[in-house]
Amino acid sequence: MASIVTCIAPVNIAVIKYWGKRDEKLILPLNDSLSATLSTEQMHAKTTVMISPNFTKDRIWLNGKEESFENPRLVACLREIRKRATSKNGKNCELKVHICSENNFPTAAGLASSAAGYACLVYTLGKAFGVEGDLTSIARQGSGSACRSLMGGFVRWMKGTQNDGSDSIAEQVFHENHWADMRVLILVVSDSRKKVSSTSGMQLSVKTSDLLKHRVQNVVPQRTKEMIQALESKCFHTFAELTMRDSSSFHAVCLDTYPPAVYMNDVSHSIVDFVHRYNKLKGSNKVAYTFDAGPNACLFLLEEDVPEVVGLIKAVFPPHVEGKTFMRGLPVENAVIQQDMDLLLPSGPHEAGMIKYVIHTKVGSGPKTLDGKNCHLLNDEGLPKNLIS
Amino acid sequence: MASIVTCIAPVNIAVIKYWGKRDEKLILPLNDSLSATLSTEQMHAKTTVMISPNFTKDRIWLNGKEESFENPRLVACLREIRKRATSKNGKNCELKVHICSENNFPTAAGLASSAAGYACLVYTLGKAFGVEGDLTSIARQGSGSACRSLMGGFVRWMKGTQNDGSDSIAEQVFHENHWADMRVLILVVSDSRKKVSSTSGMQLSVKTSDLLKHRVQNVVPQRTKEMIQALESKCFHTFAELTMRDSSSFHAVCLDTYPPAVYMNDVSHSIVDFVHRYNKLKGSNKVAYTFDAGPNACLFLLEEDVPEVVGLIKAVFPPHVEGKTFMRGLPVENAVIQQDMDLLLPSGPHEAGMIKYVIHTKVGSGPKTLDGKNCHLLNDEGLPKNLIS
Structure with missing residues (x-):
């Protein structure tokens, strides 16, 4: 049967x-x-x-x-x-x-x-x-x-x-449930460049990157310990720094690969820049970015900061056509944006459509039947x- | 007096x-x-x-x-x-x-x-x-x-x-005069992003990059020896590989800096991609790129390869308005381009104007009165x- x-x-x-x-x-x-x-x-x-x-x-x-x-x-x-x-x-x-x-x-x-x-x-x-x-x-x-x-x-x-x-x-x-107010924004970025698959990029890094050895042997073990401590104590500032550093370290190794494996693009780097400016303005890390083998950003932040950050993302990276389809997933409250835009982006908002849409989600549970x-x-x-x- | x-x-x-x-x-x-x-x-x-x-x-x-x-x-x-x-x-x-x-x-x-x-x-x-x-x-x-x-x-x-x-x-x-047929093309790239000054980027890398220590202690000394050997024996293939690897290693360290110092942009990376595709097509390294603390590419190549490479650059990165101002410096002979463009750039030529102009020069002598x-x-x-x- x-x-x-x-x-x-x-x-x-x-x-x-x-x-x-x-x-x-x-x-x-x-x-x-x-x-x-x-x-x-x-x-x-x-x-x-x-x-x-x-x-x-x-x-x-x-x-x-x-x-x-x-x-x-x-x-x-x-x-x-x-x-x-x-x-x-x-x-x-x-x-x-x-x-x-x-x-x-x-x-x-x-x-x-x-x-x-x-x-x-x-x-x-x-x-x-x-x-x-x-x-x-x-x-x-x-x-x-x-x-x-x-x-x-x-x-x-x-x-x-x-x-x-x-x-x-x-x-x-x-x-x-350990850190229940942790939220995640996935910023899906426009991209036309042909990318190196992660399987072949990884193989090439192992074969050619001098910096990979150092990352694997000396950087990751210590950082993993610190990350677990930051999660344990729910210290967002430290969690964010470690997350951002590890993302950059990984992309640095990709760039050190011969030929280079480049996954982040100009939009990705503009998001990085935005996050650092925002954190600086706030006096501590309120948002962390991380990038996998592609140009999309994944931002971690706490629930209380979601409305302002989403409002700023819409202002700094204006959608092609503002509408329901730009924000997806969990609902976001409207926030009055009081941040000084000049500090977030010295040259004004980016051209429209650099971010295609945003998925708002959170940390969740494993597979289910x-x-x-x-x-x-x-x-x-x-x-x-x-x-x- | x-x-x-x-x-x-x-x-x-x-x-x-x-x-x-x-x-x-x-x-x-x-x-x-x-x-x-x-x-x-x-x-x-x-x-x-x-x-x-x-x-x-x-x-x-x-x-x-x-x-x-x-x-x-x-x-x-x-x-x-x-x-x-x-x-x-x-x-x-x-x-x-x-x-x-x-x-x-x-x-x-x-x-x-x-x-x-x-x-x-x-x-x-x-x-x-x-x-x-x-x-x-x-x-x-x-x-x-x-x-x-x-x-x-x-x-x-x-x-x-x-x-x-x-x-x-x-x-x-x-x-x-040691390597008299060495030529240099400087590809001046359009860029609007605000860049981190090299002085402050450097300071931040020393302070924050784990990978910098490894580069300085373990990578550069050996690579410098190999570079001098490649220059001594005028082995362009090896000279090119070492040059490209060192450029990438340096930009990897910049990316590993916290916050990251990003100097190359999407156009820079498209040039990197172009050079690797061209070298692959030729069966050995005919062109080497290197990037300083900015998006402009500096290409090294031998005199005999200049006409074809310049012809391909014009085809793959079309100038805004073709004219005398795109190519500057030493004269370049016209070449009949026989390369298969599909192999050089799977998605066709880039949009016009990504490279503003090209300076053709060579290795020269020191200061003079x-x-x-x-x-x-x-x-x-x-x-x-x-x-x-």
Whole structure:
């Protein structure tokens, strides 16, 4: 008889960045990393897994399109899940699966979609095959940072020391309720430049960057300790400084790569500049930026500062057409802007449309299983309900 | 009786970058640096120094405008010259000077104008006061990299180890005729962003960048050795790789600074991308880029490759209005462009005007004294011939 299960999994944003593998196949990192899991209310990946004796082969549909099952990372995840299921109960494991997955946010936005996607895949496969115990070491083999999306709150991915990767797992460091007023703004930036994929950028950095070695050996270990202390004591000023420094350190390593891997653009740097000016005006860090392998900014800030910061973002980076679509996600109260614009941006507002839209979200919990027949992405025959041909 | 002397001094472009001081006052660097002196035919600073018993105070005019003599760096240079002159001949040294200086290239272009300016100032003062011996340790106190503009060819500025800076001097490593077919293209880039001055960016990097320490201690010493070998053997491929890597390493340190000091912009990065694509197409490095504390690119290449590279630059970065003003300096032969544009730039030519103009020049000799009354910037009364009021 066929079984079906559907789950959602969150996006995560690293505040201590993962950049560089010590093992390409097992996806073992050169350094620990630490991330905030974002609420699935605003952004999530959703996956349906169906297992049936009627299926003749494993199939997968991503965002409505069937994809090849030859992707070695996908194969590795499914193989590991089946291995675990077999050793547990010996049943069902050789039955074929149909997998259907989609994101509720644009993949093109470059918002760590592969992390949420692989976390969701592995979590849902785990449920479907009745696998228990740590799944992070499996998700890691799909996309390194996916292992950090299997838990809520603040999550640390340990690099581990074993060659087989058995101790390179992710663990929750702080529950999502630990720092309840932490908020996140994702600034989606216009960009036309062709970017280097993070997988190949990372490989090239390991091979060519002198500064990467220093970052991995000397900078990250100390910074990770300090970051955990800042989170523990909920000291936003320190959390912000460490977050911004680690983002810059990561992009510095990318630039030190030969040829350079450049992910931030002029708009990204204007956002950096804006944040530093705002913090200076406030006398302490009220906002922190971090950038992944793309030009979009992720800002951390406390709930009380959201209205003013959003108001200023709209003033300094005016939207193309002001409207509901510019601000998305959690509601934002209107604020009277009293800041002196000259101090925030000496040359006046930027041209319109440099920031396409903003997603307002917060730190949230890990993956969950959805209930009810309507939630599934596959129909009774195991085919996508929404097929893009 | 009054004496007057007028000299010109070159711009230099570092291929191993100077970034970070161990002594702010004496301007002692944290690492050795190495530069190419550019021909004074295309770009130079020009300075007239007049000494007269009739002058009542030291005065200076820069680019036609009188400036305060309170600038401590200017004061330091003049004091050191007078000290040296006194110990030599005891005469003339207390007479007041009038100094008039100008660049034959736009200061706004951000082309290391202070290096050429201070080199010319110190060289001309040296001539006027009859000072002999090393002037680089004096020029260094005006603007660090100025010491490298006192000689032609390839010049190394040694960081030195003495606290008084006496061994932090510049020396010619290779004569300008050593690699006679080396050519230089300076790509002047449009930019509207406010930049961090190199003095304050440097200070901030020393204070905050973890990666700077590693660069200074572990990266630069080895790279400098390799650079000298590449110059010695005239291996352009290696020279180019080292030059590009050092430029990126320096900008990586700037980005790792807190707050980040960002000098390259999207146009700069598009030039980097263009150079790597071109080199890949050619099978070895034919062009090297380097960027100082600004968005302009300086490209090194061999004479035989100039026509094709210039042709491609015009195609990939089309000028606003094609004309004589886009290409300046040494003449360039027309080339038939046979390269496949798709390989150089997957998305077609950039929008027009991203590069404002290009200066074509070569490696040249050090400062020289000019002859004839017409060359002076000051008239018989010691006032500027061209005064901007």
